[in-house]
Amino acid sequence: MTVVLAGSMAVATPASASDAWGIVCNLKENTWLRAAPHSHVLRTLTAGRGFRWHGQVWALDDDVWLYGHGAEAPSQDGWVPGRNTTC
Numbered sequence: 161m162t163v164v165l166a167g168s169m170a171v172a173t174p175a176s177a178s179d180a181w182g183i184v185c186n187l188k189e190n191t192w193l194r195a196a197p198h199s200h201v202l203r204t205l206t207a208g209r210g211f212r213w214h215g216q217v218w219a220l221d222d223d224v225w226l227y228g229h230g231a232e233a234p235s236q237d238g239w240v241p242g243r244n245t246t247c
Contacts, residue, residue: 180237182212182228185247193238197225202238205230211240213247 187209192201197218205211209231216227224242229235 180212180214180229182214183247185211185213185245187211187230187240187245189244191230191240191244193230193233193236193240195238197223197239199239202236203230203233205232205240211245211247213245217242 187205187207189207191205191207191211193203193205194201211226211228211230212234213226213228214237218225218227218239219242225239226242226245226247227237227239229237230240
């Protein structure tokens with residue numbers, strides 16, 4: 161699909177997303193996506209963007225981590241602190 165606006169041309173590209181099941185939440189603050197809870201950082205996810213939680217949880221007392229991916233990298237899953245999301 162091509163969209164033409166006021167004499168300029170912009171090509172619309174389809175959004176990509178993981179086909180994995182999940183609940184879409186938002187990130188409340190910039191958040192590190194990690195390989196495992198308290199493990200090494202894979203990337204930084206931006207506050208206000210979406211996070212698709214795949215339903216997996218790691219928890220110890222009030223230290224809760226959710227497994228999924230951010231809108232910036234739908235093909236890279238990892239863990240984020242649950243308190244940083246609206247899930």
